[in-house]
Amino acid sequence: MASRRIWVGASLATLCALAHAQSVTLAGSMGNKALLVIDGQPHTLAVGQSAAGVTLQQLGEGRATVQQGGSSTTLRLGGAPARLAGGTAPVQAKEIVLQAGLGGHFTSSGSINGRPVQFMVDTGATVVALSQTEAERIGLDYRDAQRGISQTANGPVPVHRVSLGRVRVGEVELNNVEAIVMPAQMPYVLLGNSFLTRFQMRRDNDVMRLEKRP
Numbered sequence: 001m002a003s004r005r006i007w008v009g010a011s012l013a014t015l016c017a018l019a020h021a022q023s024v025t026l027a028g029s030m031g032n033k034a035l036l037v038i039d040g041q042p043h044t045l046a047v048g049q050s051a052a053g054v055t056l057q058q059l060g061e062g063r064a065t066v067q068q069g070g071s072s073t074t075l076r077l078g079g080a081p082a083r084l085a086g087g088t089a090p091v092q093a094k095e096i097v098l099q100a101g102l103g104g105h106f107t108s109s110g111s112i113n114g115r116p117v118q119f120m121v122d123t124g125a126t127v128v129a130l131s132q133t134e135a136e137r138i139g140l141d142y143r144d145a146q147r148g149i150s151q152t153a154n155g156p157v158p159v160h161r162v163s164l165g166r167v168r169v170g171e172v173e174l175n176n177v178e179a180i181v182m183p184a185q186m187p188y189v190l191l192g193n194s195f196l197t198r199f200q201m202r203r204d205n206d207v208m209r210l211e212k213r214p
Contacts, residue, residue: 023171024054024082025109026064026075028099028206034064035207036075040093040171042207054084080109080116081170093171096199100206107188110169112138117189119169121208123201125192128164128179134189135181140164142181150180157182167195172212174198 043051068084115138178194199210
C-alpha cells in the first residue's frame with residue numbers, strides 16, 4: 001500500500017472535577033485587567049470586579065488570584081484550568097479562547113486521552129502532531145500503528161498514523177482525532193487541522209476564538 005503523505009506546518013521547523021464546578025483559566029492580561037476564561041467564556045476583569053460568580057482579587061506578573069464562594073486560588077498564565085466549587089452547573093462548552101504568546105503563537109494547556117499536554121495551534125499542519133517522546137509519556141500505543149511519510153520544512157520524515165480517542169483544549173473535548181507521531185523533538189503538541197477544522201475560527205488582534213461547529 002502506498003504511504004499517505006501528510007503535511008506538517010512550518011511551526012515544526014521553528015520548534016525542531018468536580019461536578020458543578022467552575023473552570024477558570026488565566027488567558028492573559030491587558031494593563032491592569034486580567035483575561036479570564038470561565039467555563040469557556042472570556043471575561044476581562046479589573047481587581048475587585050466579578051463575572052459568573054468569580055471575583056478577581058489580585059493581579060501580578062503572569063498570575064492572578066480569584067475567589068468564588070469563599071474559596072480562593074491562584075492562576076498562572078499558561079497553566080491548567082482551576083476548578084472552583086460552588087458554581088452553577090455549566091452547559092457544555094462550545095468555544096475555545098486563546099491568547100497569543102511570545103512570537104505570536106497561540107498555545108494552550110489541554111489533554112490527550114486524559115493525560116496533560118501543551119498544545120500550539122498550527123494551521124499549516126494537516127493533523128495533530130506529537131513527538132515519540134510525548135507519545136510515550138502519555139502512554140499512547142503507536143508503534144504498531146500504520147506508517148506513513150510526513151512532509152516538513154526539513155523534508156520527508158517517517159511517522160506513525162494514530163487516532164486519538166479524546167483531545168481536550170480548555171473546556172472543549174473532541175473524540176477520534178487523527179494524529180501522527182513523529183521522531184522529531186517538539187516542546188508542544190501541534191494542534192493541526194484534524195482538530196481545527198471542526199471549529200469556526202476567528203481572530204481579534206491577539207485573541208483567537210474557536211467555536212465548535214454544529
